[in-house]
Amino acid sequence: MAPQEEKPAAAPVATNEQTLPERPKEEDAAKGPSKSALKKAAKEKEKAEKAAKRKAEEEKQKQQQEANDISKDDYGDLPMLGSEVVKPSGLKRVHLHNLTEQEADQTIVFRATVHNARVQSAKLAFLVLGQRLQTIQAVVAASETLSRQMVKWAGGINAESTVLVHGLVKKPLEPVKSTTISNLEIHIRKIYTIAKAEPQLPMQVEDAERPLPAEGAEAQQQEDDGRPIVKLDTRLNNRTIDLRGMHNQAIFTIKDGVCALFSEYLRDHGFVGVQTPKLIGGASESGASVFEVKYFNQKAFLAQSPQLHKQMLIASRFEKVFEICPVFRAENSNTARHLTEFTGLDLETTFEEDYHEVVELLENLLLHIFKGLKAKYARETALVRSIYHVDEFKLPEAGQVPRLSFAEGVKMLREAGVDVNENDDLSTPDEKFLGKLVLEKYGTDFYVLDQFPLGVRPFYTMPSPQDPTKSNSYDFFMRGQEILSGAQRVHDAEFLKKRMLALDPPVNPEGPGIKEYVDSFRYGCPPHAGAGMGLERIVMLWLGLPNIRLAQLFPRDPNRLAP
Numbered sequence: 001m002a003p004q005e006e007k008p009a010a011a012p013v014a015t016n017e018q019t020l021p022e023r024p025k026e027e028d029a030a031k032g033p034s035k036s037a038l039k040k041a042a043k044e045k046e047k048a049e050k051a052a053k054r055k056a057e058e059e060k061q062k063q064q065q066e067a068n069d070i071s072k073d074d075y076g077d078l079p080m081l082g083s084e085v086v087k088p089s090g091l092k093r094v095h096l097h098n099l100t101e102q103e104a105d106q107t108i109v110f111r112a113t114v115h116n117a118r119v120q121s122a123k124l125a126f127l128v129l130g131q132r133l134q135t136i137q138a139v140v141a142a143s144e145t146l147s148r149q150m151v152k153w154a155g156g157i158n159a160e161s162t163v164l165v166h167g168l169v170k171k172p173l174e175p176v177k178s179t180t181i182s183n184l185e186i187h188i189r190k191i192y193t194i195a196k197a198e199p200q201l202p203m204q205v206e207d208a209e210r211p212l213p214a215e216g217a218e219a220q221q222q223e224d225d226g227r228p229i230v231k232l233d234t235r236l237n238n239r240t241i242d243l244r245g246m247h248n249q250a251i252f253t254i255k256d257g258v259c260a261l262f263s264e265y266l267r268d269h270g271f272v273g274v275q276t277p278k279l280i281g282g283a284s285e286s287g288a289s290v291f292e293v294k295y296f297n298q299k300a301f302l303a304q305s306p307q308l309h310k311q312m313l314i315a316s317r318f319e320k321v322f323e324i325c326p327v328f329r330a331e332n333s334n335t336a337r338h339l340t341e342f343t344g345l346d347l348e349t350t351f352e353e354d355y356h357e358v359v360e361l362l363e364n365l366l367l368h369i370f371k372g373l374k375a376k377y378a379r380e381t382a383l384v385r386s387i388y389h390v391d392e393f394k395l396p397e398a399g400q401v402p403r404l405s406f407a408e409g410v411k412m413l414r415e416a417g418v419d420v421n422e423n424d425d426l427s428t429p430d431e432k433f434l435g436k437l438v439l440e441k442y443g444t445d446f447y448v449l450d451q452f453p454l455g456v457r458p459f460y461t462m463p464s465p466q467d468p469t470k471s472n473s474y475d476f477f478m479r480g481q482e483i484l485s486g487a488q489r490v491h492d493a494e495f496l497k498k499r500m501l502a503l504d505p506p507v508n509p510e511g512p513g514i515k516e517y518v519d520s521f522r523y524g525c526p527p528h529a530g531a532g533m534g535l536e537r538i539v540m541l542w543l544g545l546p547n548i549r550l551a552q553l554f555p556r557d558p559n560r561l562a563p
Helices: 025-031 035-068 148-155 205-209 232-237 246-268 307-315 356-376 378-385 406-415 428-442 493-502 515-523 535-543
Strands: 075-077 107-121 124-131 134-141 162-170 185-195 292-295 298-302 320-328 341-350 403-405 446-450 473-478 481-488 528-534
Touching (some): 107 148, 205 246, 246 535, 307 341, 356 378, 356 528, 378 535, 403 406, 406 446, 428 446, 428 481, 473 528, 493 515
Parallel strands (some): 134 185
Antiparallel strands (some): 107 124, 107 162, 162 185, 341 528, 446 473
16 A cells, blocks of 8 residues: 655635734843933933032031131030040039129039020020029120031020030120029030930920819810910829929929928937838738738738837837838828828837827927928929919917817817718818818918827827827828827837727737737837828928829829839
């Protein structure tokens, strides 16, 4: 059989579309970028060259300006202290509160905080510089010896920055009304930043100078100038800025003054300052208002007061002791007059015949403090009261402090239409109202309530020999609020045990931290009495502050453990 012949390949089918061959990629590459791309690249190159040229010109101009800056060594940033070896200048520094007109036309050197800075013109800038409670105006003026560059730089210093100033003291043409020092100003010759503040702060220091609404008052949303109110929480969250306010500086100067006057009087009367432990084995007061802490493998507590140890020192024959110390109260109170940690002014002393000897001592002690504040801290007091307006604190003369029995206080309230129980403690509103009644009748903001019901006082309080339902105890008041609580103490061990066991619930005289206290009276202890005062509350009521937190540097309350 003959082999089959191959058929020729079929011819392509004709169509209406013409098939074009693909263009090789190498051909596209050979053609290069498009005209529009080349034009765009040329523009970008030209733009970059112009920018580089402009930057070079600016740098050259800046270098020329710096080279021609006659003040280039008289301003700028100082190296951070400790970061470089800095040779001491040997220059004597001055403090603004010591400046007098005798320093006029003299050059001084001082460190200060920039409260504000502003450029008035290319040749003139003004700064307000401060040191604690003092502020002064400073002038930076261009001249043959001071450059415009220095004027511009000084006027741009961020507020709250720390600066070192060399300047000439001058008398201004007119008194400067915006600063505390009005009769002098500083003409700056040199100024350097020691520490820069950031340009944006969480709050402004001037906000700290604005009053908070009083307790119970409806919070205003805006001041008359339209600025929003900075709330207390915001201030406390940014306390390091808040404390820079001049009135805050004054508050804590006064607070230190109270401590100094307290110690001064007691030392002059034979008292010895002591330091008792703040970690104790048992609650120092009855009740549950105590902070428990883990102490190795046992429980411990933060002291609610130095009460037990003060009495143990009397039993140790110290006879007259005082202490300024932290006090801790685990009371879930969120009022404007309570803190979980505050400062106690405590004392304990023997007496000869009657506990009123100690009441008289306490009256004279507080009169010494109040009169000392009026005499030594009048400027600081006036500054704070200019923000928190309050009537002048009215004082009685020595020996004329109203000393009312608790029953008399109850009678005054009842006669004024207030329903109170003579066997219960007074509520805060009742205390404040009684304070108004006492002020109307006796003309004083300071008075004493004596002989409180025994049932509202601690176990170590001595019952009254005239009436076993009453006690030899007393509270002192400022503007109708309690600032001091005290009493004659039980100084017999067996009687003290009876008092403990009679309470509801009873206090265990054999309990940890308590047994040693009870036993200390078994070895003979003289009759004694004492008191504890709240330092922050005294400051608050003296100055008319609306909240006790304003009288503590870093307050602690049920909701605040920081900063």
